[in-house]
Amino acid sequence: MTESDTTHRQTCSFCKGKGRVAEDGFDGDDTNCPVCQGEGTVLVDNNAVPHQICDGSGKIKMRGPFGKHVAVCPDCRGTGWIV
Numbered sequence: 457m458t459e460s461d462t463t464h465r466q467t468c469s470f471c472k473g474k475g476r477v478a479e480d481g482f483d484g485d486d487t488n489c490p491v492c493q494g495e496g497t498v499l500v501d502n503n504a505v506p507h508q509i510c511d512g513s514g515k516i517k518m519r520g521p522f523g524k525h526v527a528v529c530p531d532c533r534g535t536g537w538i539v
C-alpha cells in the first residue's frame with residue numbers, strides 16, 4: 457500500500473510497531489502481525505479518530521475454550537483508527 461493525499465501512516469496499534477505478535481494475539485514475536493503484515497505501520501485515513509470500542513488498541517479480548525486470546529478488532533480492522 458502506498459500513501460495518498462487522504463491517508464497517512466501510523467504506528468500499528470496491534471503490534472505496537474514491532475511487526476510481530478504472539479500466536480494468541482498478545483505481545484510476542486511468534487508470527488507476522490495480521491494487521492500490518494509485519495510492516496509495523498498502517499495506512500490511516502486523515503479523518504480517522506481512535507476507535508473507542510477497542511480503546512485505539514486494535515484488539516478485542518476474547519475468552520474461548522483454551523483461555524483468553526486477542527482478536528483483531530473487526531470494526532477498525534485492527535488499526536485502532538476508524539473514520
Ligand SMILES: [Zn+2]
Pocket residue numbers: 468469470471472473474475476489490491492493494495496497
Ligand atoms: Zn502490526
Ligand SMILES: [Zn+2]
Pocket residue numbers: 507509510511512513514515529530531532533534536537
Ligand atoms: Zn477497533
